[in-house]
Amino acid sequence: MAVSFQQIEEKLKTEARRLLESGQVSLVLAWGRGFDEKHPMPYVAKGASDVDGIVFNEFCTHNLARYLVRYPRGTKMAVAVKAADSRAVVQLIQEDKVKRHDLVILGIPVYGIKNPKTGEIIDGKTTCGLYNPVLYDILIAEEVHGQPVSSPYAVLAEYEAMDQDARFAFWKKELDRCIRCYACRKACPMCYCDPCFIDQNKPKWGEKSPETPGNLMYHLTRFHHLAGRCIDCGECSRACPVDIPLYLFHKKVAKECEEMFGQAAGMSIEDKPVLVNFRMEDSDKILE
Amino acid sequence: MSRIGVFVCHCGLNIAKTVRVSELAEFAATLPDVVVAKDYKFMCSTPGQEMIANDIREHRLDRVIVTACSPLMHEQTFRKVLAASGLNQYLLTIVNIREQVSWVTHNIDEGTSKAKALLNGAVNRSRLLMPLTSRVIDVNPDVMVVGAGIAGIQASLELANTGRKVYLVEKNSTIGGHMAQFDKTFPTLDCSACILTPKMDSVLQHKNIQLLTSCEVSEVKGFVGNFDITIRQKARYVDHDKCNACLACTEKCPGKSVSEWDEGLAKRKAIYIPFPQAVPQKPVIDREACTFFKKGKCRLCEKVCEQKAIDFEQQDTFSTVKVGAVIVATGYDLMDTRDLIQYGYGKYPGVYNALEVERLFNSAGPTGGKVILRDGKEPQAIAILHCIGSRDKNSYEHCSRVCCMYSLKFAHLFKEKTSADVYHFYIDIRAAGKGYEEFYNRIIEEDVKFIRGKGARVAKSADEPDRLMVEAEDTITGKFIRLPVDMVVLSPAMIPRSNAKDIARLFNLSTDKQGFFMERHPKLAPLSTMSEGVFIAGVCQSPKDIPDTVAQANGAAAEALTIVVKDKMELEATTVMVNPASCCACQNCVRVCPYGAPFFKEDKGVSEINEALCKGCGLCASVCPTGAIIARHFTNDQVLAEMEGLMEF
Ligand SMILES: Cc1cc2nc3c(=O)[nH]c(=O)nc-3n(C[C@H](O)[C@H](O)[C@H](O)COP(=O)(O)OP(=O)(O)OC[C@H]3O[C@@H](n4cnc5c(N)ncnc54)[C@H](O)[C@@H]3O)c2cc1C
Numbered sequence: 058m059a060v061s062f063q064q065i066e067e068k069l070k071t072e073a074r075r076l077l078e079s080g081q082v083s084l085v086l087a088w089g090r091g092f093d094e095k096h097p098m099p100y101v102a103k104g105a106s107d108v109d110g111i112v113f114n115e116f117c118t119h120n121l122a123r124y125l126v127r128y129p130r131g132t133k134m135a136v137a138v139k140a141a142d143s144r145a146v147v148q149l150i151q152e153d154k155v156k157r158h159d160l161v162i163l164g165i166p167v168y169g170i171k172n173p174k175t176g177e178i179i180d181g182k183t184t185c186g187l188y189n190p191v192l193y194d195i196l197i198a199e200e201v202h203g204q205p206v207s208s209p210y211a212v213l214a215e216y217e218a219m220d221q222d223a224r225f226a227f228w229k230k231e232l233d234r235c236i237r238c239y240a241c242r243k244a245c246p247m248c249y250c251d252p253c254f255i256d257q258n259k260p261k262w263g264e265k266s267p268e269t270p271g272n273l274m275y276h277l278t279r280f281h282h283l284a285g286r287c288i289d290c291g292e293c294s295r296a297c298p299v300d301i302p303l304y305l306f307h308k309k310v311a312k313e314c315e316e317m318f319g320q321a322a323g324m325s326i327e328d329k330p331v332l333v334n335f336r337m338e339d340s341d342k343i344l345e
Numbered sequence: 346m347s348r349i350g351v352f353v354c355h356c357g358l359n360i361a362k363t364v365r366v367s368e369l370a371e372f373a374a375t376l377p378d379v380v381v382a383k384d385y386k387f388m389c390s391t392p393g394q395e396m397i398a399n400d401i402r403e404h405r406l407d408r409v410i411v412t413a414c415s416p417l418m419h420e421q422t423f424r425k426v427l428a429a430s431g432l433n434q435y436l437l438t439i440v441n442i443r444e445q446v447s448w449v450t451h452n453i454d455e456g457t458s459k460a461k462a463l464l465n466g467a468v469n470r471s472r473l474l475m476p477l478t479s480r481v482i483d484v485n486p487d488v489m490v491v492g493a494g495i496a497g498i499q500a501s502l503e504l505a506n507t508g509r510k511v512y513l514v515e516k517n518s519t520i521g522g523h524m525a526q527f528d529k530t531f532p533t534l535d536c537s538a539c540i541l542t543p544k545m546d547s548v549l550q551h552k553n554i555q556l557l558t559s560c561e562v563s564e565v566k567g568f569v570g571n572f573d574i575t576i577r578q579k580a581r582y583v584d585h586d587k588c589n590a591c592l593a594c595t596e597k598c599p600g601k602s603v604s605e606w607d608e609g610l611a612k613r614k615a616i617y618i619p620f621p622q623a624v625p626q627k628p629v630i631d632r633e634a635c636t637f638f639k640k641g642k643c644r645l646c647e648k649v650c651e652q653k654a655i656d657f658e659q660q661d662t663f664s665t666v667k668v669g670a671v672i673v674a675t676g677y678d679l680m681d682t683r684d685l686i687q688y689g690y691g692k693y694p695g696v697y698n699a700l701e702v703e704r705l706f707n708s709a710g711p712t713g714g715k716v717i718l719r720d721g722k723e724p725q726a727i728a729i730l731h732c733i734g735s736r737d738k739n740s741y742e743h744c745s746r747v748c749c750m751y752s753l754k755f756a757h758l759f760k761e762k763t764s765a766d767v768y769h770f771y772i773d774i775r776a777a778g779k780g781y782e783e784f785y786n787r788i789i790e791e792d793v794k795f796i797r798g799k800g801a802r803v804a805k806s807a808d809e810p811d812r813l814m815v816e817a818e819d820t821i822t823g824k825f826i827r828l829p830v831d832m833v834v835l836s837p838a839m840i841p842r843s844n845a846k847d848i849a850r851l852f853n854l855s856t857d858k859q860g861f862f863m864e865r866h867p868k869l870a871p872l873s874t875m876s877e878g879v880f881i882a883g884v885c886q887s888p889k890d891i892p893d894t895v896a897q898a899n900g901a902a903a904e905a906l907t908i909v910v911k912d913k914m915e916l917e918a919t920t921v922m923v924n925p926a927s928c929c930a931c932q933n934c935v936r937v938c939p940y941g942a943p944f945f946k947e948d949k950g951v952s953e954i955n956e957a958l959c960k961g962c963g964l965c966a967s968v969c970p971t972g973a974i975i976a977r978h979f980t981n982d983q984v985l986a987e988m989e990g991l992m993e994f
């Protein structure tokens with residue numbers, strides 16, 4: 058890698074300081090120190106004095122677009138994003154949750170981010186497999202080229218070989234392990250609903266105890282709510298304490314959606330959210 | 346605790362044949378809160394309605410369930426019964442056990458069991474229903490008519506004569522539609538222009554009609570009583586307010602194109618009026634053919650125009666019109682017979698389609714009314730092939746209804762204008778209108794030859810290279826026929842306009858298998874559509890002749906009038922609202938609503954609904970991730986209760 062994590066951290070700090078001092082933004086979303094080197098945390102710098110707390114290393118997996126929707130509409134914010142994270146920003150702009158002109162996007166091209174639990178480099182298996190942000194105002198490092206690129210859907214081959222019954226059995230088994238901590242939902246930039254359907258009591262859409270019926274209800278509905286919106290950052294799966302491969306389902310839905318409507322989530326702010334947008338030329342395959 | 350009455354209809358044998366109706370009523374009586382359950386032959390009849398009314402009083406019912414046909418048929422009927430008995434009309438539930446049960450199975454066990462499941466769900470939902478109040482809105486008194494063929498012209502005149510303001514929108518530069526292309530009309534053979542042009546002129550003169558030619562509908566908002574329709578005025582490059590119709594420009598213009606009006610058989614200028622009696626009689630410039638637009642030089646028309654009416658800078662303009670009701674009368678196209686290569690249309694110059702032949706007969710047509718072929722000769726033998734593309738599983742299954750009759754008309758006119766032998770190749774002759782069979786008999790006597798067998802192929806004659814050969818099987822003699830002729834006339838299928846899909850989308854109309862606009866009910870509401878306040882007339886609904894088209898146009902005018910004659914109307918109470926506490930501001934509702942009812946309130950950070958626009962379709966409720974949308978009459982609780990009832994069965 059041409060640029061080191063250290064250099065990225067320095068550049069992030071410089072830009073953050075400049076943006077905060079000039080008053081261009083009122084906060085910068087980045088990463089900060091966690092309880093150890095391996096566990097950095099999302100970090101909000103609200104003034105120049107906070108900037109020194111910013112950290113960037115190989116374990117900065119978090120998708121900070123998650124935190125954009127926490128602040129009142131109209132707040133001027135800078136957000137540090139890796140490739141997939143930038144797609145989340147694009148998707149949020151499409152959904153009008155944030156306005157483009159309220160954001161300064163600090164794009165970080167980077168290869169070599171690792172899953173802190175396994176130490177493996179994160180690639181197209183659990184994320185969208187891009188290494189360069191799709192939208193940014195300031196590029197924090199040179200674009201990454203020449204690294205292994207794989208289709209984000211290649212990992213589905215094994216899963217797609219299963220028949221319907223086997224797939225259901227697979228998911229039932231996986232989802233039965235869910236302890237309903239909702240870390241997946243909390244990590245997801247697209248799960249911004251307050252209240253989430255599953256927390257409601259009238260009507261009660263699903264059981265809240267971690268057992269099969271409620272687990273299926275929660276996850277199948279969540280998968281459905283993320284159809285055409287999940288930008289494949291993989292954070293839900295990394296957040297999961299019991300390692301449920303949620304990314305598989307999300308990728309499968311994303312693939313179907315892309316094949317059917319020719320649009321992947323969060324790639325362009327010109328696009329409209331695909332499942333709530335009607336175009337005359339849309340495929341009718343969904344009706345078959 | 347509710348007091349529910351269940352009324353099971355037999356619909357004669359329609360339902361009773363595949364649902365054990367008395368068993369269904371007995372089953373209903375066992376369900377909690379059901380205090381009375383009865384079955385009856387025809388629930389919608391007066392005795393049926395009286396029975397319900399009596400039971401409401403006698404058993405002090407507070408909810409009524411009728412298991413019968415589709416609510417589209419009789420929801421209003423039964424709602425009135427409730428209202429007359431002092432119950433809020435929204436406390437009625439209809440369970441459709443006809444279209445959704447008895448008509449989709451032959452098995453009485455299956456039918457009965459599905460009916461029970463539906464009823465079980467309905468009882469669950471019925472308990473949770475709330476009384477609702479209909480909204481009352483102002484009605485715009487004006488009407489829009491889209492398409493100015495004979496259907497649109499007739500409907501506009503009828504409405505305008507009652508004092509209503511009519512906006513008549515026509516995409517072409519003249520009104521008249523297909524009828525204006527004809528010479529004579531069957532069965533009376535009166536001259537088409539003689540009966541049509543006075544009407545076209547009345548349209549132009551009528552103080553209540555605003556004629557919008559070279560216009561198309563580009564957007565429709567609103568709903569019955571209050572449509573907001575955006576019209577695109579296509580650039581004509583001639584200012585019609587200044588033009589005094591001297592037509593000096595059309596003489597000087599060097600630009601040339603084929604005349605659509607003459608079905609491509611003649612040429613016209615780039616600045617032109619389609620035909621001498623066109624209304625309005627003011628020219629337009631065809632950008633594609635205009636020398637100035639193509640080469641940047643010319644402007645001859647501008648030079649000769651004393652009125653300074655030519656305006657090369659003109660752009661399309663958009664304007665919005667408010668109306669209370671709409672009549673769609675966009676007519677038809679003929680099928681493109683080039684796709685049926687066996688008939689050689691487009692390949693052999695001697696093969697014509699029916700509209701081209703109409704132009705040959707027309708004294709204002711390309712040949713001045715003489716029947717002369719493309720090679721300049723008069724035909725000695727003519728074959729008219731019926732049912733080309735119609736009644737044909739490979740193309741269009743429907744019968745185009747008028748082809749037999751106009752083919753007979755053609756035979757008569759050929760006999761009148763030429764000395765040719767005329768042959769009909771037909772499957773059977775359909776002459777079911779008033780005076781039609783008589784007309785057929787008259788043509789038989791005119792020495793026209795009828796060969797019962799559909800034309801199978803048209804080929805070049807092997808012996809006489811400039812003649813054609815028609816091949817067919819004569820189904821009466823069983824013999825295979827090869828007939829040498831000079832001219833072949835194809836009677837192609839009448840099909841929906843190529844842009845019918847766009848119109849359907851704009852006005853929310855359904856289309857049938859062939860693509861014609863669907864009526865609300867084939868027998869009882871033939872001019873209404875599923876889109877309230879939008880009516881259809883003429884061939885855009887199905888193939889028909891001029892008398893039927895005119896009758897429909899008059900009917901549609903009357904239907905539109907029933908809406909705009911009132912200054913207020915009641916709207917369904919079944920609209921939606923947003924619970925702001927649950928709205929996550931995703932704006933899905935704003936994006937999916939086909940009527941533009943939801944809008945996002947930036948200051949509050951939640952979506953709200955403009956209830957005047959909401960039709961209660963429920964789309965928004967289905968895409969709202971947090972269930973923040975409350976659809977009145979279909980609340981989440983009500984729908985879930987119904988589903989539970991269905992599934993526990
Ligand atoms: C060859 C032939 C001969 C016939 N001869 C006879 C006969 O002798 N006697 C008889 O009774 N019937 C005859 N008919 C049937 C007759 O043509 C129809 O019954 C009649 O023309 C139907 O009128 P209409 O107004 O519904 O449609 P059309 O005549 O098709 O008029 C529709 C109008 O709507 C306009 N339009 C279309 N789309 C739009 C849009 N999106 N926006 C705005 N305007 C639009 C069109 O430009 C057109 O002006 C014949 C038919 C054919 C094919």
Ligand code: SF4
Nearest residue numbers: 245287288290291293
């Ligand atoms: S569902 Fe998972 S992978 Fe998709 S955007 Fe949300 S956190 Fe990322």
Ligand code: SF4
Nearest residue numbers: 248250253254279282
């Ligand atoms: S699961 Fe659905 S309702 Fe819940 S937060 Fe995610 S998108 Fe919103």
Ligand code: SF4
Nearest residue numbers: 235236238239241297
């Ligand atoms: S993070 Fe894992 S355990 Fe927690 S709710 Fe999501 S899937 Fe279940």
Ligand code: SF4
Nearest residue numbers: 928929931932934969
């Ligand atoms: S769809 Fe539901 S949550 Fe989304 S904006 Fe509309 S009401 Fe709010």
Ligand code: SF4
Nearest residue numbers: 938959960962963965
């Ligand atoms: S129910 Fe919802 S989608 Fe349907 S018309 Fe009303 S607001 Fe629009």
